[in-house]
Amino acid sequence: MAPSHVFDAHPLVQKLESIFALADDEKAAILSMPMQVATLRADQDVVRVGDSPSRSCIILEGMTATYVSTSKGRRQIVSFGIMGDTPDLQSLLLEEMDNSLSTLTPCTLGFVQHAVLRDVCTRFPRIAAALWRSTLVDAAIFRAWMTSIGQREGYSRMAHLFCELVARKRAVGLVEEDRCAFPITQTELADALGMTAVHVNRVLQALRSDGHIVLDQGWLTVPDWDRLVAVADFDATYLHVKENRPAA
Amino acid sequence: MAPSHVFDAHPLVQKLESIFALADDEKAAILSMPMQVATLRADQDVVRVGDSPSRSCIILEGMTATYVSTSKGRRQIVSFGIMGDTPDLQSLLLEEMDNSLSTLTPCTLGFVQHAVLRDVCTRFPRIAAALWRSTLVDAAIFRAWMTSIGQREGYSRMAHLFCELVARKRAVGLVEEDRCAFPITQTELADALGMTAVHVNRVLQALRSDGHIVLDQGWLTVPDWDRLVAVADFDATYLHVKENRPAA
DNA sequence: CGACTCTTTGAATTTTGTCAAACTGAGTGG
DNA sequence: CCACTCAGTTTGACAAAATTCAAAGAGTCG
Numbered sequence: 001m002a003p004s005h006v007f008d009a010h011p012l013v014q015k016l017e018s019i020f021a022l023a024d025d026e027k028a029a030i031l032s033m034p035m036q037v038a039t040l041r042a043d044q045d046v047v048r049v050g051d052s053p054s055r056s057c058i059i060l061e062g063m064t065a066t067y068v069s070t071s072k073g074r075r076q077i078v079s080f081g082i083m084g085d086t087p088d089l090q091s092l093l094l095e096e097m098d099n100s101l102s103t104l105t106p107c108t109l110g111f112v113q114h115a116v117l118r119d120v121c122t123r124f125p126r127i128a129a130a131l132w133r134s135t136l137v138d139a140a141i142f143r144a145w146m147t148s149i150g151q152r153e154g155y156s157r158m159a160h161l162f163c164e165l166v167a168r169k170r171a172v173g174l175v176e177e178d179r180c181a182f183p184i185t186q187t188e189l190a191d192a193l194g195m196t197a198v199h200v201n202r203v204l205q206a207l208r209s210d211g212h213i214v215l216d217q218g219w220l221t222v223p224d225w226d227r228l229v230a231v232a233d234f235d236a237t238y239l240h241v242k243e244n245r246p247a248a
Numbered sequence: 249m250a251p252s253h254v255f256d257a258h259p260l261v262q263k264l265e266s267i268f269a270l271a272d273d274e275k276a277a278i279l280s281m282p283m284q285v286a287t288l289r290a291d292q293d294v295v296r297v298g299d300s301p302s303r304s305c306i307i308l309e310g311m312t313a314t315y316v317s318t319s320k321g322r323r324q325i326v327s328f329g330i331m332g333d334t335p336d337l338q339s340l341l342l343e344e345m346d347n348s349l350s351t352l353t354p355c356t357l358g359f360v361q362h363a364v365l366r367d368v369c370t371r372f373p374r375i376a377a378a379l380w381r382s383t384l385v386d387a388a389i390f391r392a393w394m395t396s397i398g399q400r401e402g403y404s405r406m407a408h409l410f411c412e413l414v415a416r417k418r419a420v421g422l423v424e425e426d427r428c429a430f431p432i433t434q435t436e437l438a439d440a441l442g443m444t445a446v447h448v449n450r451v452l453q454a455l456r457s458d459g460h461i462v463l464d465q466g467w468l469t470v471p472d473w474d475r476l477v478a479v480a481d482f483d484a485t486y487l488h489v490k491e492n493r494p495a496a
Numbered sequence: 497c498g499a500c501t502c503t504t505t506g507a508a509t510t511t512t513g514t515c516a517a518a519c520t521g522a523g524t525g526g
Numbered sequence: 527c528c529a530c531t532c533a534g535t536t537t538g539a540c541a542a543a544a545t546t547c548a549a550a551g552a553g554t555c556g
Contacts, residue, residue: 050485068395071481076395090388093381098388098486125370132380133341139383140338140346142390147316147324149398150442153511185534194398196513201536233319237298238346401543433502447544449504 015084018171020130035110046101053091055111062107077192105183140238149194154203159232171241182220260306263332266419268378283358294349301339303359310355325440353431388486397442402451407480419489430468
């Protein structure tokens with residue numbers, strides 16, 4: 001069998017390894033799943049409310065948004081997907097989508113048939129456990145967002161989101177030093193934070209002038225991580241990452 | 249083997265059956281799990297943030313609240329638990345609790361050791377799938393709450409919560425006609441909806457005077473379900489209940 | 497009857513949303 | 527190379543929603 005580190009090139013393996021220890025044969029099984037790779041432009045729907053997909057996707061590159069629309073034409077982004085995430089894995093067990101998924105940036109997605117996933121889960125119960133665990137972490141992230149939206153004012157609410165995204169990107173190696181890509185528009189931030197784009201803009205300026213963040217040209221820099229964590233009231237426990245230290 | 253309907257007396261069987269079809273031997277396996285039954289008074293913590301429980305509970309009677317506290321002393325109730333729910337099932341796969349669980353009313357809870365649950369999941373993969381599915385439904389409920397808190401104003405936000413709780417209670421047989429127990433205080437509603445108790449009180453009065461609800465002595469009556477659904481912008485799809493018709 | 501929690505009310509304030517418009521920078525085509 | 531478009535950002539003035547603070551009622555329980 002190939003040396004262990006070879007498997008880690010696969011984003012899903014890397015992601016699952018960040019929350020669950022996998023054996024080599026389990027990693028090999030994930031690697032061997034037939035996967036249809038597709039490239040999508042920005043702002044394309046991958047699945048929509050009401051769909052019943054027969055496959056789920058893995059984000060290989062790019063960023064996605066999961067969202068729910070209300071009848072009054074407003075939308076809540078309930079989650080951002082980054083490399084290694086499986087934003088519609090739920091469709092493996094829930095027939096009908098209760099949310100939509102779209103690309104935020106150009107994306108490379110890997111599609112795996114539910115039948116394949118089910119087969120791997122049967123043959124490797126620990127992979128099933130890892131996937132189950134990853135959906136539980138997703139749920140923990142939902143709880144954290146709900147807490148932010150419900151209880152924190154704009155300033156710390158936004159800081160909290162920045163902390164979470166940096167922590168999650170760090171867990172899959174997407175942060176260098178104190179800097180990472182941040183391709184999210186203010187309108188999208190507004191939809192995620194439950195505030196208006198105008199208000200997002202004002203809060204963003206406050207965070208900037210207080211020196212908590214530098215956000216420019218789609219890149220986010222956090223000059224002082226501990227200070228941002230403090231204003232955000234951020235505790236990374238809910239991400240259930242095995243290792244989450246600032247530097248690698 | 250005993251006739252099928254005998255198993256349905258177990259709240260967990262009834263709950264799982266509402267979202268997933270189980271075979272008789274699977275129901276029997278659930279019934280045979282050693283379960284320590286405990287009675288708790290209202291407002292008692294069952295598990296707290298940071299705990300690493302070695303068992304999970306099933307709500308046999310009463311109502312619970314899952315909540316997260318912020319450093320500023322505010323709390324967000326992220327979920328209400330009713331009969332049949334397993335509000336801390338996540339601890340089976342996530343070591344450290346990222347939320348707390350407490351009773352809202354006097355409760356009867358059944359505690360099952362994780363070792364027992366793991367064993368049943370191994371022997372009956374379809375039970376594992378049913379439990380996984382139930383955690384995915386919980387996540388869907390989180391998304392719906394987030395959407396409500398983030399995008400709906402107080403009036404429809406509260407109406408949405410009423411719809412959800414009635415629909416969920418109906419799915420486990422806790423609604424008679426258009427009426428069910430509703431033992432939640434206005435302060436607790438406020439913590440769940442991300443608003444203040446004062447504002448909850450005002451919105452509640454508006455909902456009452458508009459004839460959408462009757463809430464009195466811990467009982468909720470919905471005179472016109474369709475009208476409440478309309479103001480709440482409620483679509484029960486996200487509950488993924490196999491059967492969810494108003495009348496039984 | 498207290499003691500208690502829960503609900504209700506009023507008034508002033510703050511936060512956030514709405515509307516409308518101007519500005520910026522990247523890309524496009526004449 | 528210069529208008530031109532287009533998406534995204536920024537600004538100002540005003541309105542609406544929700545919070546805060548404070549206090550008074552109501553209902554329940556020992």
